[in-house]
């Protein structure tokens with residue numbers, strides 16, 4: 047499969063584009079083009095088309111509107127010191143997209159085809175990639191079930207779309223987020239779709255997010271569905287706990303039990319943490335470990351990680367059983383060091399010893 051190029055003949059004027067990029071924020075403006083590819087059970091995948099960004103038309107009885115058969119990815123393109131552009135671990139996104147597709151009974155997209163669509167869009171819309179460290183072009187691949195009809199069955203048609211939006215700092219990186227630990231709602235149970243990146247997981251999480259906001263918190267923290275004791279994730283990000291301080295510190299993250307989303311940032315930090323000389327652990331941690339750990343001072347820092355915000359510090363935690371604080375509301379030194387190293391690799395400032403960056407242009 048190829049990507050046929052029929053780009054927007056009238057891309058946004060440079061001064062207007064610059065103003066939109068400078069405005070910052072996340073997901074407000076989209077680039078001049080998008081990519082669309084279609085799949086059917088009969089014909090398989092057909093060539094993708096890169097074309098002007100714009101609305102799509104679908105029959106109201108299209109499957110995705112009724113039964114939520116949808117998956118997505120989130121990845122970024124980063125400006126490099128020499129003016130070029132790189133993607134960060136695109137193959138990891140391609141592999142996860144295929145896994146999510148399988149879980150949602152959608153067609154798996156060939157890895158190279160997925161990466162080619164991303165490369166072509168970034169190349170075409172390279173003028174939209176912001177230049178400063180911490181800024182990037184956020185890329186959103188997604189796939190929807192497009193069979194028309196209300197019968198409940200795996201769709202025999204699907205559409206893949208790819209859009210991109212310039213991103214400045216997503217969460218303000220300078221201040222710790224406060225979290226509401228939900229004991230009422232769960233994000234994922236074993237056998238469910240927790241490991242897949244699908245819209246349905248998010249739809250089911252919004253009520254808890256609303257509750258977190260009502261409690262004065264920025265984000266929800268999810269516990270395991272069975273015992274409601276083990277800490278799993280924060281909103282749409284993975285979590286890390288720092289035990290001890292300085293060179294002897296251990297950074298630990300909840301292990302992938304089958305209900306957590308296997309974050310690519312999480313995986314990268316396991317290696318970056320080791321590179322920086324910390325001990326690294328994947329383990330189970332309970333809500334009691336968290337509370338007691340910050341009370342005794344053994345847990346010195348907590349942070350969340352994901353493609354959109356990269357790394358953000360977690361401060362106060364609140365639940366139906368009380369409230370406790372980690373640190374002073376400012377990101378701790380290890381959180382800051384890990385954030386910096388990861389961003390430096392992504393922007394080509396630190397050496398890419400793991401071969402994570404893939405040059406686009």
Ligand SMILES: *Cc1c(COP(=O)(O)O)cnc(C)c1O
Pocket residue numbers: 120243279281282283284307308309310311312351352353354
């Ligand atoms: C996407 C996502 C993450 C983070 O994954 P990255 O690959 O690091 O962006 C974590 N948790 C959930 C629920 C997610 O959807």
